[in-house]
Amino acid sequence: MKGKVAIITGGGTGIGRSTSLSLSRRGAIVVINYSRSKEEAEETLREIVSQGGRGIVYKADVADDQAVRGMIKDVAGQYGQLDILVNNAGVTDFVAYSNLEGLTDEIWDRAFGVNVKGTFYCCRAAAPYLKERRGCIVNTASIAGVTGQGSSMAYAATKAAIISLTKSLARALAPEIRVNSVSPGIVLTRWVAGQESHIDRLSRGTPLGRPCNPEDVAEVTLGLIENAGMVTGQNIIIDGGII
Numbered sequence: 498m499k500g501k502v503a504i505i506t507g508g509g510t511g512i513g514r515s516t517s518l519s520l521s522r523r524g525a526i527v528v529i530n531y532s533r534s535k536e537e538a539e540e541t542l543r544e545i546v547s548q549g550g551r552g553i554v555y556k557a558d559v560a561d562d563q564a565v566r567g568m569i570k571d572v573a574g575q576y577g578q579l580d581i582l583v584n585n586a587g588v589t590d591f592v593a594y595s596n597l598e599g600l601t602d603e604i605w606d607r608a609f610g611v612n613v614k615g616t617f618y619c620c621r622a623a624a625p626y627l628k629e630r631r632g633c634i635v636n637t638a639s640i641a642g643v644t645g646q647g648s649s650m651a652y653a654a655t656k657a658a659i660i661s662l663t664k665s666l667a668r669a670l671a672p673e674i675r676v677n678s679v680s681p682g683i684v685l686t687r688w689v690a691g692q693e694s695h696i697d698r699l700s701r702g703t704p705l706g707r708p709c710n711p712e713d714v715a716e717v718t719l720g721l722i723e724n725a726g727m728v729t730g731q732n733i734i735i736d737g738g739i740i
Contacts, residue, residue: 499524502576506530507586509538515711521550532558559586559615569622579626584616585637592649612655628673636678660732667730675729677721682736684709705737
């Protein structure tokens with residue numbers, strides 16, 4: 498891992514932050530992408546540097562194809578390589594499943610624009626560089642994409658799409674690039690702050706007795722990057738055994 502270059506979209510908060518820190522501890526040069534969370538991205542970078550790591554922050558909206566292409570080109574130009582892409586950026590709106598009229602076009606378009614198209618844009622732009630390095634991609638999906646239960650019906654649909662996209666990309670980019678996804682259960686991040694009933698509903702009955710932490714997801718993501726050379730096109734569920 499030492500000296501490899503990794504881009505983590507949404508890398509300054511939640512799962513992305515834990516993944517950025519974990520990759521840095523393994524010796525990777527970390528590019529912390531953000532769209533709105535500048536302060537959090539810069540704080541994550543400060544922590545990386547304080548621990549002797551290397552990295553930068555880079556602002557780009559993953560739903561903007563040209564911004565994504567610019568980011569990938571700049572990173573590859575600055576470091577001369579790109580080895581790892583973690584597509585973690587995502588958005589959601591909490592809409593009760595019974596409230597079908599509440600799923601407005603704006604909510605659908607925003608969710609698919611960032612979660613699905615953003616993942617694809619990043620993979621497409623990074624593919625030529627990753628092929629040169631026989632790199633890998635890990636996409637952050639969710640068990641919502643398997644169960645259909647989540648913060649909204651639109652969110653669950655985007656995560657199902659990411660799982661499908663992962664399988665398609667694994668075939669399209671083989672054998673040079675491995676592509677996998679991780680599907681956490683409910684994760685204790687700022688997204689679910691104040692949503693105690695939502696947390697309880699989605700984590701009740703978990704055999705391991707607790708919801709996920711961001712570090713749980715980062716641990717599996719790193720495992721797919723470092724120790725899974727024969728694994729591609731797979732979706733790894735991280736939910737404490739609830740499904």
